[in-house]
Amino acid sequence: MRGFFDPTDGSAKVELEISGINPSSKRKITALFDTGHTGTLSLPVLDLIQIGAPLQSYGAVKFANGRRGVVYYFSVDVTIDGKTKTVQAGMIDNPAEKEAIAGLALFSEYISFIDFKNKTITFILEAQLKKMLAQNAKPSAP
Amino acid sequence: MDEMLERANKVYDEIQQTENIEKGNVGRYVAIDVDSKRYFIGETRDEAVQRGKEALPEVVFFVKRIGGEDTVSRNYPLPHPSNFAHARFL
Secondary structure (H helix, E strand, O other), X not given: OEEEEOOOOXXXXXXXXXXXXXHHHOEEEEEEEOOOOOOOEEEEHHHHHHHOOOEEEEEEEEEOOOOEEEEEEEEEEEEEOOEEXXXXXXXXXXXXXXXXXXXXXXXXXXXXXXXXXXXXXXXXXXXXXXXXXXXXXXXXXX | OHHHHHHHHHHHHHHHHHHOOOOOOOOOEEEEEOOOOEEEEEOOHHHHHHHHHHHOOOOOEEEEXXXXXXXXXXXXXXXXXXXXXXXXXX
């Protein structure tokens, strides 16, 4: 999986597929990759309504400005590289907010390389990385 | 809203006082049914809620990071530009 730096604002973004109760509700979204977000995913309220995600939990979070507030979490299926997992996605309750936020926990299975020079982000599974390194370490035939 | 969180945090404190769940669990998550005060611990928020839902499928759980709090680095309730017209997909 690869991400990119959005030239309009310089922020890191990733593409994800999300769906709710009905698998046919699957849709592609672009999410901000936020290393300061300890959760998995925060989605705009309109996205959650569109995919029909069920409410499952709530909790308190601390925002960058020090403000604390309650966030509602919905069960959402997220597909990354063809692999689907169910996560607790926080609701962004401001209807004016259109951008999803992908947090650190969403990529807990991955190793990430951020190439600031070429403005790309690569997410790779540890097993894949080990395989690649092993292939590169093989001595070439004389 | 504040009352709801206040009540939930009070239940968490009660559980902590009686069960000392923070010992050995800091950084994990606890999903609490505020009414019955039953709780379920998981390595992640997803895992804690999943365990709770298996036992109490109808409950909307209060979930807390044990011994800490979750952070969102952007103040996302505030509107901000989201123009992807020139995004470069690699």
